[in-house]
Amino acid sequence: MKVTIREVAREAGVSVATASNAMNHPGIVRPETREAVLEAARRLSYVPNANGRRLRAKQSRTIGLFLNAMNGEFYGVLADTMNQVCRSQGYELQICIVSNLDSIRARLQWLALDGAVVFWDAVDEQTAGEMATSECPLVFLALNQQGPHATGILFESAENGRMAAEYLYGLGHRRLMHVFGRPGNYDAEQRCQGFLDALEEHGIGRESVPVLDGLFERAAAYQSLKQYLQAGNPVPEAIFASNDLSAIGCITALNELGYRVPEDVSVMGCDDISLCEYTNPTLTTIRTHFQEIGTVAAQEVLRLIRGEPGRLIRQNGLLVERKSCAPADR
Amino acid sequence: MKVTIREVAREAGVSVATASNAMNHPGIVRPETREAVLEAARRLSYVPNANGRRLRAKQSRTIGLFLNAMNGEFYGVLADTMNQVCRSQGYELQICIVSNLDSIRARLQWLALDGAVVFWDAVDEQTAGEMATSECPLVFLALNQQGPHATGILFESAENGRMAAEYLYGLGHRRLMHVFGRPGNYDAEQRCQGFLDALEEHGIGRESVPVLDGLFERAAAYQSLKQYLQAGNPVPEAIFASNDLSAIGCITALNELGYRVPEDVSVMGCDDISLCEYTNPTLTTIRTHFQEIGTVAAQEVLRLIRGEPGRLIRQNGLLVERKSCAPADR
DNA sequence: CTCAAAAGATAAAACGTTTTAATTATGTCG
DNA sequence: CGACATAATTAAAACGTTTTATCTTTTGAG
Numbered sequence: 001m002k003v004t005i006r007e008v009a010r011e012a013g014v015s016v017a018t019a020s021n022a023m024n025h026p027g028i029v030r031p032e033t034r035e036a037v038l039e040a041a042r043r044l045s046y047v048p049n050a051n052g053r054r055l056r057a058k059q060s061r062t063i064g065l066f067l068n069a070m071n072g073e074f075y076g077v078l079a080d081t082m083n084q085v086c087r088s089q090g091y092e093l094q095i096c097i098v099s100n101l102d103s104i105r106a107r108l109q110w111l112a113l114d115g116a117v118v119f120w121d122a123v124d125e126q127t128a129g130e131m132a133t134s135e136c137p138l139v140f141l142a143l144n145q146q147g148p149h150a151t152g153i154l155f156e157s158a159e160n161g162r163m164a165a166e167y168l169y170g171l172g173h174r175r176l177m178h179v180f181g182r183p184g185n186y187d188a189e190q191r192c193q194g195f196l197d198a199l200e201e202h203g204i205g206r207e208s209v210p211v212l213d214g215l216f217e218r219a220a221a222y223q224s225l226k227q228y229l230q231a232g233n234p235v236p237e238a239i240f241a242s243n244d245l246s247a248i249g250c251i252t253a254l255n256e257l258g259y260r261v262p263e264d265v266s267v268m269g270c271d272d273i274s275l276c277e278y279t280n281p282t283l284t285t286i287r288t289h290f291q292e293i294g295t296v297a298a299q300e301v302l303r304l305i306r307g308e309p310g311r312l313i314r315q316n317g318l319l320v321e322r323k324s325c326a327p328a329d330r
Numbered sequence: 331m332k333v334t335i336r337e338v339a340r341e342a343g344v345s346v347a348t349a350s351n352a353m354n355h356p357g358i359v360r361p362e363t364r365e366a367v368l369e370a371a372r373r374l375s376y377v378p379n380a381n382g383r384r385l386r387a388k389q390s391r392t393i394g395l396f397l398n399a400m401n402g403e404f405y406g407v408l409a410d411t412m413n414q415v416c417r418s419q420g421y422e423l424q425i426c427i428v429s430n431l432d433s434i435r436a437r438l439q440w441l442a443l444d445g446a447v448v449f450w451d452a453v454d455e456q457t458a459g460e461m462a463t464s465e466c467p468l469v470f471l472a473l474n475q476q477g478p479h480a481t482g483i484l485f486e487s488a489e490n491g492r493m494a495a496e497y498l499y500g501l502g503h504r505r506l507m508h509v510f511g512r513p514g515n516y517d518a519e520q521r522c523q524g525f526l527d528a529l530e531e532h533g534i535g536r537e538s539v540p541v542l543d544g545l546f547e548r549a550a551a552y553q554s555l556k557q558y559l560q561a562g563n564p565v566p567e568a569i570f571a572s573n574d575l576s577a578i579g580c581i582t583a584l585n586e587l588g589y590r591v592p593e594d595v596s597v598m599g600c601d602d603i604s605l606c607e608y609t610n611p612t613l614t615t616i617r618t619h620f621q622e623i624g625t626v627a628a629q630e631v632l633r634l635i636r637g638e639p640g641r642l643i644r645q646n647g648l649l650v651e652r653k654s655c656a657p658a659d660r
Numbered sequence: 661c662t663c664a665a666a667a668g669a670t671a672a673a674a675c676g677t678t679t680t681a682a683t684t685a686t687g688t689c690g
Numbered sequence: 691c692g693a694c695a696t697a698a699t700t701a702a703a704a705c706g707t708t709t710t711a712t713c714t715t716t717t718g719a720g
Contacts, residue, residue, distance in 0.1 A: 002706095004705095004706060004707085005706070005707065005708095006706080014669075014670085015669065015670045015671075015708095016670090016671095016706095016708095017536065017669075017670055017671075017672090017708085017709080018668085018669055018670070020708060020709085021668095021708090021709095022670085028667090028668080029669080030667085030668060030669090033668080033669085047436055047439040047440050048706080048707075049385070049439075049442060049705085049706050049707070050439070050440050050441050050442060050707095051381045051384040051385040051390070051442055051705085051706075051707085052385055052675090052705070052706030052707035052708085053706075053707050053708075054381040054675090054704080054707085055381040055382055055385050055674095055675050055676065055705090055707070055708095056674070056675050056706080056707045056708045056709080057675085057707075057708060057709090058675070058708095062383070069406075069410055070400075070405075070406040070407075070409040070410045070413070071403075071406045071407060071410055073401075073403075075400075075406055076399075076400040076401045076405060076406050077400075077401060078404065079400040079425070079427070080399055080400045080401055080427060083400070083427045092441075094424060095409070095423075095425045095429075097409070097410060097413045097423075106377055109377040109379075110377050110378065110379070110380050111380050112379060112380060112381055139472075208716085215712070227663085234613075248608065275605060275608055277610055278578065278605060278608055279608055279610075280609075280610040286711075293685070313681095314548075327525065332676095334675095334676060334677085335676070335677065335678095336676080343698045344699075344700085345699065345701075346676095346677085346678095346700090347678085347679080347680095347699075347700055347701075347702090348698085348699055348700070349698085350677070351676060351678090351679095351698095351699090354678075358697090358698080359698070359699080360697085360698060360699090363698080363699085378676085378677075379675085379676050379677070380677095381675085381676075381677085382675070382676030382677035382678085382705090383676075383677050383678075384677085384705090385675090385676080385677070385678095385704095385705050385706065386676080386677045386678045386679075386704070386705050387677075387678060387679090387705085388678095388705075457709095547669085661720100662719100662720090663718105663719090663720090664717100664718095664719090664720105665716105665717085665719100666715100666717075666719085667714100667715080667716070667717085668713105668714080668715070668716085669712105669713085669714070669715085670710090670711100670712080670713075670714090670718085671710105671711095671712080671713090672709100672710090672712095673708105673709085673710080673711095674707100674709080674710090675706105675707085675708090675709105676705105677704100677705085677707095678703105678704085678705090679702105679703085679704080679705105679719080680701105680702090680703075680704090681699070681700100681701095681702090681703095682699105682700080682701080682715085683698100683699080683701085683720095684697105684698080684699070684706105685696100685697080685698070685699080686695105686696080686697070686698085687694100687695085687696075687697085688693100688694085688695080688696095689692105689693090689694085689695100690691105690692095690693090
């Protein structure tokens with residue numbers, strides 16, 4: 001039934017050490033012996049046992065991907081591209097959906113991972129630094145982090161916020177609003193910051209820019225905005241929402257209250273999920289290059305595993321102009 | 331640095347066997363000894379090594395999920411819910427994105443999985459049956475399969491096709507069209523079959539129902555339909571598309587050619603991805619209960635692992651009425 | 661032809677667990 | 691108090707690899 005390296009060795013008429021060497025260290029074994037072993041393995045359709053190998057070799061050739069959840073478009077793309085890169089380098093990808101930090105730490109050891117990518121809201125920078133070790137380097141997504149065994153990949157969210165501000169300001173809008181993401185989320189905070197900073201430089205004070213709660217969710221943004229407007233507050237000329245879903249929530253709320261987008265109010269999102277092309281109107285947004293980030297993250301983990309030092313990587317966003325924003329008519 | 335069970339045993343002043351037993355077989359060890367071991371483990375913050383354990387115990391307490399890819403909403407939900415169930419039963423979930431059958435087979439052995447869920451277009455029923463063994467039972471999604479160590483979960487796609495037919499027929503439409511999914515995909519075929527069968531029973535012959543290629547993709551469906559209509563073929567009264575994305579492609583094509591949905595043409599999709607609520611008009615479709623399927627699949631794998639025999643499970647769809655279909659005006 | 665060096669093969673140890681079989685401690689009953 | 695059953699502990703084997711250190715064979719130079 002289960003065929004081990006022992007049977008392969010016997011079948012090929014060599015010792016297990018030779019059998020192992022033939023498969024893992026070509027060059028150290030005579031070509032014809034090697035061929036004999038390989039042939040035997042093929043004949044018995046031998047598949048090495050990962051656990052035996054990992055136990056002995058002290059490296060699992062597995063890299064981890066730690067996530068809060070798998071819903072949301074980004075996660076799928078990330079997993080897909082990372083998987084591709086890892087596989088091509090002979091590594092397995094272990095996706096772990098975890099809900100707390102200790103769970104990450106435990107799995108890091110338990111699974112004896114060679115390295116991992118962590119994409120997780122609530123890691124604070126201090127803790128993050130301590131988690132990364134030489135035997136398990138880490139890449140943190142959307143976290144400002146850099147150490148000998150840790151790399152951070154920043155999405156340049158502050159810059160994206162600025163970009164949004166410049167764009168809307170450039171269209172002539174002066175009464176602006178921001179819909180905030182999830183508190184504690186690095187990107188959410190950066191986007192808000194950048195947006196407000198840029199406006200301030202144009203002489204629009206922070207106090208004059210309302211910031212509503214959006215939680216990165218459509219429903220929450222919808223509620224927030226509707227409530228805000230129904231309370232008699234003035235309708236803004238343009239809204240920058242912290243992600244696309246909340247932008248869509250805003251559009252729904254505006255429509256229900258009789259405002260047209262973009263004629264009455266301009267709305268822009270952030271991320272550029274595929275939904276943006278399907279909404280009515282299609283959504284102007286700032287694209288985060290999901291696939292590229294996945295590729296870069298995977299490659300970076302492999303780089304760290306090779307022992308090279310961590311660094312800080314920045315990924316720029318790209319403004320994608322669609323139909324949800326229009327110039328102010330003065 | 332790495333703390334093994336040996337140190338724990340030493341720290342607690344017992345043998346490794348006792349230490350192991352204390353942690354894994356409570357009851358066989360004296361309560362106070364047990365407590366001492368647990369305390370020692372805590373003090374040293376001992377985390378057992380998965381590979382050592384798996385190697386010896388001959389079970390990995392890991393179940394696999396084999397997929398073509400991770401893009402697409404379904405995959406994320408499936409992974410999320412399965413993960414939840416597995417985790418709650420002390421199992422790890424290993425998601426494997428694979429592109430060919432041999433890759434599945436190799437990983438099944440290589441990772442020494444205790445069981446797995448396979449959601450993969452191109453598995454034929456014959457092969458599927460042979461892959462499932464007592465030491466690694468399998469659950470196949472969307473595949474007609476049943477054996478001592480294999481369970482199939484059918485999405486009742488034929489029934490869904492019939493449902494679509496009945497609905498559109500009930501609205502008064504007589505000149506109907508189907509946009510097909512991906513050839514070789516079980517669901518695609520069943521949906522088509524069921525749709526055509528039901529219409530036939532209403533006296534609408536198969537030859538009078540055009541079937542276009544959609545490949546489960548928006549762009550492909552868009553192309554197909556546009557081309558079809560531009561070639562001078564008559565526009566149908568109603569279209570049933572094999573999934574939501576292709577339905578959206580159809581709507582785009584129709585709009586571009588000057589037809590309104592649903593006034594001129596009714597369009598319905600299948601799956602009920604979240605996009606359906608955002609399109610214009612919102613999309614009438616047949617919901618597949620993604621989360622429930624994930625839960626059921628995970629539970630079923632665990633059931634098979636316990637040695638219970640495989641079976642065939644059917645999951646019904648649910649017609650969700652939105653705005654993309656309207657009664658025929660005669 | 662001899663000997664040293666290089667190449668090739670191997671036995672045995674190691675990885676960190678769990679489990680089996682054997683041993684020791686504890687309690688019970690006549 | 692001795693014998694015996696039972697409970698608790700343990701030493702040692704096992705899981706399937708890889709690697710180290712050792713041994714054997716081949717090669718090439720003198």
